[in-house]
Amino acid sequence: MFKNRAHVINLILGIILIAVIIANVNTVINYRSSDRFEWSHGVYTTQGNTVQVADCNFNFDKNSYGYAISRTRILNNGREDINFAEKGVENKFYPNQLYICWYSYTEKKFYEGNFDLPYNQINRIAEQLRKTTNAYDLTYARANPNKIDLNFIAEVRPKGEVAVYISDLQKYIEIGKYKAKSVQKTIEIFEDSNGAIGKTDPPNVAIKTALVMERYPYTIQTHFPANLKLRGLSVDPYNQNNWKLEKNKLNTFPQLINIPQSVGVTWGTDLKEYYVEYYFQAEEILAAFRSLNALSNSSDIKLMFDVNEKNDKVLVSLQRGNKSIKLNYAYDELDISDRIPQKDDE
Template identity: 25%
Template sequence: MEEKYSWLGTVSAPQEYPMEIYKGAIVADDFTYGFDAIWGTQNTGWGKEGGTMSVETEKMNLPQHLEFTWYSLVEKKFYTGKWDLNKEKIKTLFDEGFVDQDTRKRTTYNSFVVGLAPKGKVVLWAKGPGNQKEIGAFQAHDTIITKEKAYDNAQYMFKEGFADRMLKDPSYKTFKPEVRKKIEEEGYPSEDVYEVYREKYNWKPDVILPEGGVWLDFGFTNYNGEQENLFAKSLKDDTYKPRAIPKFCGFYWRDKNKNRYAVWVDAFDDKEIFELFQKIGKEEDIDFTIKVNEDNTKVFLSLMTEQGEVFITKAKVRLSRKIE
């Protein structure tokens, strides 16, 4: 008997590139998790899950097939594709699982996130508490769907001016105000950037604390949508690994008097962080270093290699006061 697992599905798209779901499915031998126009517009951010639909099936086989059709509002194009999934890779990921930091118990992934990007790029991730891993990347092709052939619930996509209203009329709230402002000032990101995000470098986090300080954990999300949560044994055993460039990270630490503090790097400057990593290259071992001062009021960020140290100067950092 094939082992069964509990999983659901969701959709992700870049904040700047909203996608309209037409139809799709994550398919296993004994179960199909379907998508259609009821999912509406998706742009939660690259790698970030959207909503999920509950299902009556509690446990099912792992999926072996993905198919998806969607409308890219910015490009004003439909894309479609069907792909076989690497079921062995998925099974290995699910069977290995990870330790949940909150419960301290071994658990595993429970959701598949379908990422839809410009030019028909598709990425599939497995998601679980504090962890997200890329399963595969795929290429869809553009297609033509006419109003006459579209099913009833999708007819709204074919109304004249639909895409322009969704993109340009603030009353539709397609974009967060800060995203709209950035698009107005800088234009849309390069359509190719979601492939650049997938490039990996050999790095590990390294936190430098005042004397007597204890590093407790390190959670981070990378530009490619992958996410890791290091603590206890996984933090102690962590070493250089091929990882995409970090987009967000945060950690807790304790000083010599047992007072607890937190540091969050909420965002990097895209241009700066990519230029620094790209200049170092993929052959070097890189320490992504965060040095904290005595009272948790200032940090210094840098990338360190055998060749030297380069500083990250444009990140948005939050520092906690003493946490009781």
């Protein structure tokens, strides 16, 4: 009886051992260490095609790798402005799938696509690129082929077209062209991780499109208390073509055309400076520009920035001729900060 029991136990243990061995063998086979590399990914758009990409995920067998791209970036400057993921991946298979979703401000359409990538072709091209890249020292590249960080980059083109490249950021080798479908989406696909949309953010895609695409020529004028002067000025528009007034040109105000989401103003003396970042309410500033632009008036539109004589309040308005529209601060309270200028300030 005890012999039979021992035999059964040994049989069970033998089966378990065989199962463990098979599992380990499968793990080794599936791991395929020689096929795992470092790589990053990103997305850009053709010059002049203004888009915002919500997702651009390069995957292997539906397994998402690495970090996401920024959902807040607006792109329209070609390869000069690639929206890269925050961080690449290490010791991972090259991707064989791409999921991408974006909004075209130029066409006023959302697009979405799930595409299969030519995995075997990718591996062949990547092998050659790792050996011939000029982005790394050649000796290092040949000795450490799995440490050569290549990039998988999607190019968003008009009418839903997408091209995919593998690149060392010097060479761009196309590995496929694809066609995304026009889909129904809302502006919520661009929400941050907290699902928040603030007062400076447009409530819908129609307003957002207008803020990004419409152009209204205007200049900025400032007024400060006696003995205080302008020391810095920057504009962050909704289309993200940020502008900053150079310190050696503080008396020159060029004509701007992009609708501002916020304006940063620094004023004061060599001994003390004051600063505010004034955020606008999305619908209010759009309505103000449209209203003044519709006037049959030859006067220029002016964005007025006035600090009272006590230096504790700021009034911002948009003016054209005799008409003035107050622009409210987007949040509860505007803080005026101060500091002592440093010698190394630019």
